[in-house]
Amino acid sequence: MTVAGGATSSGTGHPAPAIQLRGINKRFSPVHANRDVNLVVPAGTIHGIVGENGAGKSTLMSILYGFYQADSGVIEVGGQVCPINSPEDALAAGIGMVHQHFMLVDVFSVLENILLGAEGGPLLAPGMAAARKEIARLEADYGLEVDPDALVGDLAVGLRQRVELLKALYRGANILILDEPTGVLTPQEADRLFEILRAMRDRGVTVILITHKLQEIMAITDNVSVMRAGQMVAHRETAQTTREELAELMVGRKVLLRVEKSVAAPGDALLRADGLSLIDAAKVTRLDGVSLDLRAGEIVGIAGVTGNGQSELLEVLSGILPPSRGRFTVHDRAIDQDHPCTPEEMRDLNLAHVPEDRQRMGMISAFAAWETAILGYHCDPAYTGPILLKTNAIIDDTDGKMARFDVRPADPQLTSDSFSGGNQQKLVLAREIERQPDILLVGQPTRGVDIGAIEFIHQQLIDMRDAGCAVLLVSVELEEILSLSDRILVMFEGRIVGEVAAADADARIIGLMMANAHEKAETEGAAAHG
Amino acid sequence: MAADKMPAVVFDMGGKFDKSFNQGVYDGVEKFRKETGIKYREFEVKNPTQREQAIRKMAQRGSDPVLGVGFAQASAIEKGAKAFPKTRFTIIDMVVMQPNVQSIVFKEHEGSFLVGVLAAMASKTGKVGFVGGMDIPLIRRFECGYIHGVKHANASATVYANMTGTTPSAWNDPTKGAELAKSQFDRGADVIFAAAGGTGIGVYQAAKDNGKYAIGVDSNQNHLHPGTMLTSMLKRVDVAAYNTFKSANDGSWKSGIQVLGLKEGGIDWALDEHNKALITPAMMAAMDKAKAEIISGKIMVHDYMSDNKCPK
Amino acid sequence: MADPSSKLPTWVDVGLLPLINVALAFVVSGLLIAALGQDPFEATWIMLRGAFGYEESLGYTFYYTTNFIFTGLAVAVAFHAGLFNIGGEGQAYIGGLGVAIACLALDQYLPFGLLLPICILAAALFGAGWAFIPAYLLAKRGSHVVITTIMFNFIAASLMVYLLVNVMIKPGQMSPESREFTSNAWLPYMHEVLGWFGWEVAQSPLNLSLLWALVCCVLVWGLIWHTRWGYEIRAVGANADAAVYAGISPSKIIILAMCLSGALSGFVGINEIMGVQHRLLLDFAAGYGFTGIAVSLMGRNHPVGIILAALLFGALYQGGAELAFENSAFSPDLIVVIQGLVVLFSGALSYMLRGPMERLYLRLSPGRLVEG
Amino acid sequence: MGEDFLLIILTFDATIRVSVPLILAALAGLIVERSGVIDIGLEGKMLAAAFAAAAAAYATNSAWLGLGAGIVASVLLALLHGFACITHRGNQIVSGVAINILVSGLTVLLGISWFSLGGQTPPLTGDARFKSLTFPGAEAVRDIPVLGPIYSELLSGHNILVYLAFLTVPMVWWLVYRTRFGLRLRATGENPAAVDTAGISVIRMRYLALILCGILCGIAGSYFSTGHGAGFLREMTAGKGFIALAAMIFGKWRPVPVLFACLLFGFLDAIAIRLQGVELPLIGEMPVQFIQALPYILTVVLLAGFIGRAIAPKASGVPYVKEH
Numbered sequence A: 001m002t003v004a005g006g007a008t009s010s011g012t013g014h015p016a017p018a019i020q021l022r023g024i025n026k027r028f029s030p031v032h033a034n035r036d037v038n039l040v041v042p043a044g045t046i047h048g049i050v051g052e053n054g055a056g057k058s059t060l061m062s063i064l065y066g067f068y069q070a071d072s073g074v075i076e077v078g079g080q081v082c083p084i085n086s087p088e089d090a091l092a093a094g095i096g097m098v099h100q101h102f103m104l105v106d107v108f109s110v111l112e113n114i115l116l117g118a119e120g121g122p123l124l125a126p127g128m129a130a131a132r133k134e135i136a137r138l139e140a141d142y143g144l145e146v147d148p149d150a151l152v153g154d155l156a157v158g159l160r161q162r163v164e165l166l167k168a169l170y171r172g173a174n175i176l177i178l179d180e181p182t183g184v185l186t187p188q189e190a191d192r193l194f195e196i197l198r199a200m201r202d203r204g205v206t207v208i209l210i211t212h213k214l215q216e217i218m219a220i221t222d223n224v225s226v227m228r229a230g231q232m233v234a235h236r237e238t239a240q241t242t243r244e245e246l247a248e249l250m251v252g253r254k255v256l257l258r259v260e261k262s263v264a265a266p267g268d269a270l271l272r273a274d275g276l277s278l279i280d281a282a283k284v285t286r287l288d289g290v291s292l293d294l295r296a297g298e299i300v301g302i303a304g305v306t307g308n309g310q311s312e313l314l315e316v317l318s319g320i321l322p323p324s325r326g327r328f329t330v331h332d333r334a335i336d337q338d339h340p341c342t343p344e345e346m347r348d349l350n351l352a353h354v355p356e357d358r359q360r361m362g363m364i365s366a367f368a369a370w371e372t373a374i375l376g377y378h379c380d381p382a383y384t385g386p387i388l389l390k391t392n393a394i395i396d397d398t399d400g401k402m403a404r405f406d407v408r409p410a411d412p413q414l415t416s417d418s419f420s421g422g423n424q425q426k427l428v429l430a431r432e433i434e435r436q437p438d439i440l441l442v443g444q445p446t447r448g449v450d451i452g453a454i455e456f457i458h459q460q461l462i463d464m465r466d467a468g469c470a471v472l473l474v475s476v477e478l479e480e481i482l483s484l485s486d487r488i489l490v491m492f493e494g495r496i497v498g499e500v501a502a503a504d505a506d507a508r509i510i511g512l513m514m515a516n517a518h519e520k521a522e523t524e525g526a527a528a529h530g
Numbered sequence B: 001m002a003a004d005k006m007p008a009v010v011f012d013m014g015g016k017f018d019k020s021f022n023q024g025v026y027d028g029v030e031k032f033r034k035e036t037g038i039k040y041r042e043f044e045v046k047n048p049t050q051r052e053q054a055i056r057k058m059a060q061r062g063s064d065p066v067l068g069v070g071f072a073q074a075s076a077i078e079k080g081a082k083a084f085p086k087t088r089f090t091i092i093d094m095v096v097m098q099p100n101v102q103s104i105v106f107k108e109h110e111g112s113f114l115v116g117v118l119a120a121m122a123s124k125t126g127k128v129g130f131v132g133g134m135d136i137p138l139i140r141r142f143e144c145g146y147i148h149g150v151k152h153a154n155a156s157a158t159v160y161a162n163m164t165g166t167t168p169s170a171w172n173d174p175t176k177g178a179e180l181a182k183s184q185f186d187r188g189a190d191v192i193f194a195a196a197g198g199t200g201i202g203v204y205q206a207a208k209d210n211g212k213y214a215i216g217v218d219s220n221q222n223h224l225h226p227g228t229m230l231t232s233m234l235k236r237v238d239v240a241a242y243n244t245f246k247s248a249n250d251g252s253w254k255s256g257i258q259v260l261g262l263k264e265g266g267i268d269w270a271l272d273e274h275n276k277a278l279i280t281p282a283m284m285a286a287m288d289k290a291k292a293e294i295i296s297g298k299i300m301v302h303d304y305m306s307d308n309k310c311p312k
Numbered sequence C: 001m002a003d004p005s006s007k008l009p010t011w012v013d014v015g016l017l018p019l020i021n022v023a024l025a026f027v028v029s030g031l032l033i034a035a036l037g038q039d040p041f042e043a044t045w046i047m048l049r050g051a052f053g054y055e056e057s058l059g060y061t062f063y064y065t066t067n068f069i070f071t072g073l074a075v076a077v078a079f080h081a082g083l084f085n086i087g088g089e090g091q092a093y094i095g096g097l098g099v100a101i102a103c104l105a106l107d108q109y110l111p112f113g114l115l116l117p118i119c120i121l122a123a124a125l126f127g128a129g130w131a132f133i134p135a136y137l138l139a140k141r142g143s144h145v146v147i148t149t150i151m152f153n154f155i156a157a158s159l160m161v162y163l164l165v166n167v168m169i170k171p172g173q174m175s176p177e178s179r180e181f182t183s184n185a186w187l188p189y190m191h192e193v194l195g196w197f198g199w200e201v202a203q204s205p206l207n208l209s210l211l212w213a214l215v216c217c218v219l220v221w222g223l224i225w226h227t228r229w230g231y232e233i234r235a236v237g238a239n240a241d242a243a244v245y246a247g248i249s250p251s252k253i254i255i256l257a258m259c260l261s262g263a264l265s266g267f268v269g270i271n272e273i274m275g276v277q278h279r280l281l282l283d284f285a286a287g288y289g290f291t292g293i294a295v296s297l298m299g300r301n302h303p304v305g306i307i308l309a310a311l312l313f314g315a316l317y318q319g320g321a322e323l324a325f326e327n328s329a330f331s332p333d334l335i336v337v338i339q340g341l342v343v344l345f346s347g348a349l350s351y352m353l354r355g356p357m358e359r360l361y362l363r364l365s366p367g368r369l370v371e372g
Numbered sequence D: 001m002g003e004d005f006l007l008i009i010l011t012f013d014a015t016i017r018v019s020v021p022l023i024l025a026a027l028a029g030l031i032v033e034r035s036g037v038i039d040i041g042l043e044g045k046m047l048a049a050a051f052a053a054a055a056a057a058y059a060t061n062s063a064w065l066g067l068g069a070g071i072v073a074s075v076l077l078a079l080l081h082g083f084a085c086i087t088h089r090g091n092q093i094v095s096g097v098a099i100n101i102l103v104s105g106l107t108v109l110l111g112i113s114w115f116s117l118g119g120q121t122p123p124l125t126g127d128a129r130f131k132s133l134t135f136p137g138a139e140a141v142r143d144i145p146v147l148g149p150i151y152s153e154l155l156s157g158h159n160i161l162v163y164l165a166f167l168t169v170p171m172v173w174w175l176v177y178r179t180r181f182g183l184r185l186r187a188t189g190e191n192p193a194a195v196d197t198a199g200i201s202v203i204r205m206r207y208l209a210l211i212l213c214g215i216l217c218g219i220a221g222s223y224f225s226t227g228h229g230a231g232f233l234r235e236m237t238a239g240k241g242f243i244a245l246a247a248m249i250f251g252k253w254r255p256v257p258v259l260f261a262c263l264l265f266g267f268l269d270a271i272a273i274r275l276q277g278v279e280l281p282l283i284g285e286m287p288v289q290f291i292q293a294l295p296y297i298l299t300v301v302l303l304a305g306f307i308g309r310a311i312a313p314k315a316s317g318v319p320y321v322k323e324h
């Protein structure tokens, strides 16, 4: 498995571009997703692609990877016209892709996932042995550590992504497409990823990177292309452009990249948690003695690497899971293992919850938007009579929400999965925020959402705070936590390991806390002193 | 004229090729057709509602007589008879008291008794078996008569009895039939009487495969496996069906109840070239004696239906 | 009912295409009939006439339709909750038991008007009760509902044989049947009802149950799409995690949906036991429960579709019987084959012609292509 | 004691005979469902194979040609299932139901028109049937305590299809867990998009799985009419396809547990046969219907008590669509 193939030199000293796309068109029956798209990616560079939700980035990459077929247009790989009609063709041309939604089999081991499609013979055993060696080599070359025998379903997202990278490299890809790879990563994980990508570039791999995070574009890419509404609207050398310019090119207007907010004026504590613990069915401790106060008129941010109990904290506080130990009070209602509270009762206590994973929990893909827009509130007398749902009232209500939250397309009858991620998120936020809750639990509010929508969503959260709502914000985007929170709590292995006031917050220290390194540093320091 | 006076027969859910009861009727009416050249209408019901539909429809079309096969058609025949008082109806296996209905019932227990005697005598182990289709009164009547016959010939004999199932496939499950038979063979039985429709095919096959004896039912099934088919208990539904059409055709058809037993020749046991070799003179003598005693009333074979009990 | 991914106008999608599919099934059946040496056109004609041609045949067709509506709705309700209830057969059987017990116990004391609601309730309760156990085991123990409902079909059959042979049989009778109910417990036949209004129609087993079946269609439609319980059922069926988030208890919904499903199956007992047989007997469910699966899925789990699919199956049952009456060369098994082909073409292969149809439609009306 | 032991052995012997079609059909179901296709048409495929095998065996007087015909018939139906629900993305359950109905009519119809025996084939004799194989020395060791009966009754004396069925279990296990095909198969049933992006055709995998399913159902069907029985009878599979499906779920889509689930069903059946009419201690004689329902009741009890949640391959039942 050597890195060879596509990227040949043309001999004149100018290397042929790794990828050249000319006049790509792709139409889904109602949408013209790609319109005469041209793209040149020089070999051995990292090339960024940015654009709003639904701009056509993923579609373009799916075409390059042979997952979709373009209606017209030419694909050149390494200077040669290369018809790509299936992922098989793409793999043969040395193109690998890490999809936005990982293409992994959860019940397989890492090794089996890597082997799938490149088994090296009709029997598994010899291929497996060879793969182990090759994986060890790739790990060493690129710093991609992962246990080959772990079940993928048990891995954290960051590790799953490494599996995807290994899959591509194992197949000898020298052109690698990454679609929103950092959407689910912590800053540390993202940094690790970028180190890996740089290592790849240094070894001659060409990388195409799709992302909504402009700081990443600025940090790692050599060139960047901007898409809007299915078209390529600009190409820039990264060194020659700025975040502001890119943002404007993407959205077609000026975008505020910084959140403007006043100083908080916190009131009474509306939610108090006292030693909350959660032990799951597999007897693993997910939450370990979490205590916190949430006061009216403040945003408390919970920072942490994915899988350190943030999700469970939200699920316990919203009544989905009962705590195993400890208690919490919402207004004056005390909740513990013996006095659990259903999500329904929580809503009656005027607590709203924007779940982390909108597709899994926040909405029902097959439901019409108006049905998703009352999820959790379907027993509200405003929406249902003694027997029948007040369909017309709900639809009118949803119309209003869609208008106020700028959900596009503003059609309550469309099924929920026909909205893009950003618009789905706005719909869910509209549902929860318009209840004007006293307490708002928010998980990953801007995951996978474009910068235009991020700006809007952040503003909504600030407005909630200013209206006196207590907001608990869980996010793996450290920048988001830093810019929105009035107080920041850091979670590690189910415990709260630190609290920082917004004013004193420093990305580096919080980053260390998230990895629980500061504590180690402290204890080590203490040991040294003792 | 002949065309719209066609006789008609309504087979029940097992279908006319059930290898036993319905098929016996089919053989009888076919014989009538071949002999007289008179065609008949026929229908196989697939659900309970079609029984009445079919009976009425036949009568409506002017069929006469209309022959209903099996006890389940009683209420359909009764309704049909009331609605079409000019049409003659015959039902087999059940009594319907209507002026234009002829009911033909059989004394299955008498025949079962006889083959029970033969089974006991043919058994070397003193253990014999019975495989029924479904646990319903009719099959219990077979079983009870059979047990009495066995005990009559050998008071210390053991009888294993199994029922096949509780869904309609109980009458058509040769695989299960074979397993039931094998389980009885395993326990030492060496003669099995099957009263289970198509399931019996599996029983007979199992007997052949294991070198044991089986006894057929309803029609003469001796030819299926000469050498291991000990005999068949004949229930001459074919004759009854033939006679129904024949008598209606020549005007001798009479309403009322016909009870056909050994005496009337409606019930018998089969002896032909396929099983002649298996029947010893002693068996022959015992069978003749038992038959004569039943006909003379010396042996009273208990009818399960008389009190829903089978005295041990 | 329209599939959102379809590019065809609704009338083509839910009207024309299904018709073409049924026609295709008949073409293949015709070829088979011809191969067996019979005249396919005659056969088709007899079947059509036999299903719809005269009053009595219509009565029978609608009578079968009634059963299929009940069992089809039953499958659909469970399906909306993400459950596959194969136990319709057993639930119908036990529903009939409930009706029979109510009738046998009360038919000498109560007038029809009082007996009817009791019987409907009994059918629902018994059917629901028989579905409750698998539902409970799924909700509390995670037992796979497909297996448990299959098992409960067998258990129902055993129970019924036991009861009919040992307990409920009319004494001294050959046939394992209960006694006939008094006429207090007879659901009026449609021909009688129409007769009261001076409209004489031919006698058939069609009875008032058909109206109840249609009422059930409306109720199910309203329940599933216009009440919060239906909303909860669909939410659990589509995304159980989201349902939990919304404060809906999947266990409760599983039990609710399965019990509703069982109750609907149980209503077959109203049609069969109270409406037609007027006694309890073996095997009256005659496969209606199983056919309900095909009816529901062909009707895309929507009451309107279910009515149409039930009508199609009713017509096949009755038209098929007619075919066998008319010409004994057409064995009843031919009808079974035709049914299989209809399910195949208009159920399983229902999308086969959609692609070609879309292309044809776009060519005929190019202006309709939506611009993105 | 010896008598009782022999009876136990014979009960196990019956268990084996009854389990054979269940094992084959359940493994067939396992393979397709692992590829993400639900097949409730196992019953229909077995019935068609039983008919084709009996017809061909009768015509050629060769059980092996019968087996071949059975397999061909079953594979053709499997391909029909694939055509409907892989190529045309039809509903898999409806397609299975259609095949079951179609076959139940067609076998009888063809049987009547070919043999005029009311849908049966003529009884098969001699070479048209798979005969029991007697292991060397089986007769000689019969009287040795314990091992004798085990060897001569339990192990020896079945027809070749029985041994084939038991051999199929390790073969399927090996195929599913140890080969490239198996890896791809399992992946297809869990996440077809991952398979597709790995450059493997999901459609091809699913068709291959269906063909294997057809072959196994073909053997199972042939066993009914040319192995265990001797000829075809209408509906002779009597719902075994559904029981096999239940066993597959019971065994959680894994070959060895599926084998044990099939043996369990077979054993419950064999036991129920022997319990009919037996006086049980304390309870006395149970109604025969209760004994007949016992295997089903026990299945439910076991399922509720011990097995817990069975999780199907994630993608099973869902047609694979990558582009609308």
Ligand SMILES: Nc1ncnc2c1ncn2[C@@H]1O[C@H](COP(=O)(O)OP(=O)(O)OP(=O)(O)O)[C@@H](O)[C@H]1O
Residues within 6 Å of the ligand: A028, A029, A031, A032, A033, A051, A052, A053, A054, A055, A056, A057, A058, A059, A060, A420, A421, A422, A450, D322, D323, D324
């Ligand atoms: N499978 C599909 N079927 C129909 N339309 C599609 C499909 N995939 C994408 N589209 C349409 O194509 C357009 C481009 O989608 P695409 O997924 O490429 O956007 P994107 O730029 O990747 O967005 P995001 O930033 O949200 O990932 C969208 O407007 C969408 O409506």
Ligand SMILES: Nc1ncnc2c1ncn2[C@@H]1O[C@H](COP(=O)(O)OP(=O)(O)OP(=O)(O)O)[C@@H](O)[C@H]1O
Residues within 6 Å of the ligand: A053, A054, A058, A100, A417, A418, A419, A420, A421, A422, A447, A448, A449, D324
């Ligand atoms: N299967 C589909 N059918 C119709 N439209 C689709 C389909 N898949 C995607 N789309 C469209 O593609 C667009 C972008 O889809 P995509 O999944 O890339 O959204 P996204 O914003 O990237 O969401 P995520 O939050 O998962 O990143 C959406 O507007 C959606 O309408």
Ligand SMILES: [Mg+2]
Residues within 6 Å of the ligand: A057, A058, A059, A100, A179
């Ligand atoms: Mg995208």
Ligand SMILES: [Mg+2]
Residues within 6 Å of the ligand: A053, A100, A180, A421, A448
């Ligand atoms: Mg996206």
